[in-house]
Amino acid sequence: MDNLLRNISRRKIEEALTNLSVGFGAPLLILDTQGKVLMSAGSNCRDRKSFNSSACRGGKLVCSEPLYFKEKKVGMLEMGLESANGAEIAPGIARSLESFLGLEGEIENLSSEIVRVYDELSLIQKISGMLGNEMNSERICQLVLEEADKILSVTTLFIMLLDVERQELFTRFAIGRDEESILGYRVPNTEGLIGHVFRQREPVTVCDIAIDGRLTLPFPAKSVLCVPLIADTKPVGMLIATDKLSGEEFWSQELQLMGIFASEVSSALQKANLYEDINKLFLSTVEALATAIDAKDPYTYGHSRRVAELSVAISNELGMPKDRVKKLELASLLHDIGKIGTPESILRKPGVLQPEEYEKIKEHPAKGAEILSMIAEFKEIVTWIRYHHEWYDGKGYPDGISAEQIPIEARILAVADSYDAMTSDRPYRKGMPSDTVLNIMEQFSRSQFDPVILEAFERCLAQGKVA
Ligand SMILES: [Fe+2]
Incomplete structure (x- = not known):
């Protein structure tokens, strides 16, 4: 009463x-x-x-x-x-x-009941909104596990994904008490409870794993909730929760809600995988372009890749955000793309260049920027490429801008580019030793190079982060 x-x-x-x-x-x-x-x-x-x-x-x-x-x-x-x-x-x-x-x-x-359904719908809408903009599969899984845990309050929650080659499910992400022991856990996708859920594509709860006898986990658990992840009608993984902290059994509404969660995860993962594939294709295209640029001048083979490695090390040393470092890596790979328009007779000339030939070479930063400006994905890096031969004191080219007017990424590129050019062999001279090059560069600190960036680069060399 x-x-x-x-x-x-x-x-x-x-x-x-x-x-x-x-x-x-x-x-x-x-x-x-x-x-x-x-x-x-x-x-x-x-x-x-x-x-x-x-x-x-x-x-x-x-x-x-x-x-x-x-x-x-x-x-x-x-x-x-x-x-x-x-x-x-x-x-x-x-x-x-x-x-x-x-x-x-x-x-x-x-x-x-209406309040509960409303809360669930709000949650699904929230998850859906968050996942809609997320293209990183790791962050998607982490986000979903955290939100699912808020509803279920369980000891452990984990996502298993399908290893197509081995036809096994393996734990990819986990949170909770038994996170450590569940990571690396693998099971054939045809056996036991997981195999059953995977084949039937229906969510299942088991009140007592020991009595049921179809599931062996690498940590002690009594009850379990398994929801399949389905993408394009094919099962691709599993969302699993063990033991509610309250000691209660899993409710049918929770099973239902986890089913909706799982379908959100599946479509977000599918989208993220597609995005990751496209990104890989994009990066390999950029690498191929960089190789093509270097191939025009066989004496500088591998220059773009080395400049990319040096730029990444410097930007990390300066504590730049990850996404900018990634973009700078791309810009470094493509920094000399404008040389596509420079005659090979000039690029491959074994001796010292005539003034008019040097003028031709000087056109490559602007040309490179022009080529890349046609591609929307390169919008930001276009200026970095245009200004990679500008000098800190304003005596560089093509525009003669100075100091902070030059984007920091272009100033980093300038240091990385010059160091690699001087340490590499040329048809008319051998590459100089690192110490000699650094001495020369130090003489150009504040004139050609930004002193802060040059110092960061020297720290990278001293710490062996680059060679
Ligand atoms: Fe260049």
Whole structure:
């Protein structure tokens, strides 16, 4: 009874009880099965004894009627009625109160069900929104596990993905108590409970793994919830949760919700995989382009790749964000792409260049920027390439801009490019030793090179991060 009263708004019950009391002209008392007074109307009595004596003093007959809810006795209704005849109406009053409690209980249950469904929908919408912009499969899985854990509150949650070659499922991501022991866990996709869920493509909960006997985990667990990840009608993995912290069994609503979660993960993972494939293709195209640029000048073979490695080391040393480092790597691979338009007779000339030939070479940063400006993905790196031969003091080319006017990425490129050019063999001279090159570069600190970047580069060399 106490629980029942707790679930329904107390104000509503008090209102109903007062109405009944006024309607029948009788003081009323609701008691639990132990006789504890829970509520009263038409009297200020806090216990049964005082209610009885007060009702009797008023010349009333005290009647008791059991109260039932869902066919179970939940308490008592005591009424102070006018006379023995009034006792006939006692069951009617009790039944009226029961119907009210039942109806209100249903309404309250429905309300909490609506709130639960609304919360779930909001959560799904939130997940869907977050995953919609996410192209990194690791972050997708991490995000989903964290959100799923907020709902389920379990000891361990993990995502297993399909290893197509070995036809096995392996744990790719995990959170919770047994995160360490579950990572690296592998099972054939045809065996046991996981094989069953994988084949049937239906979520399953098991209350007692030991009794079920189809699942062996690398850590102790009693209950488990397994939801398949389906992409394009094919199973590609599994979302698994073990033991709720509350010790309760998994509910069917939770299984349902995890099913929706799993379908969100599957489509996000599919999209991310596609994006990662396209990105790999894009990067290998850039690498191929870089090789083609270097091939124009066989003496500088591998120059673009080496400049990329030096630029990455310097930018990491300067603490630049990962995505910028990645873009700078691309820019480094393509920094000399403008040389595609420089005659090979000049690029391959074994001797010192004539002034007009040097002027031709000087066109390559602007040409490179022009070529790349046609590709939307290179929008940001176009200026870095245009300015990689600018000098810190403004005496470089093509525009003669100086210091902070030159993007930091272009200043890094300038250091990496010059170092590799001077340490590499040329048709008319041998590559110089690293120390000699550094001495020369130091003489050009503040004129050609940004001193902060040159110092960062020297630290990279000293720490053996680059050679
Ligand atoms: Fe260049």
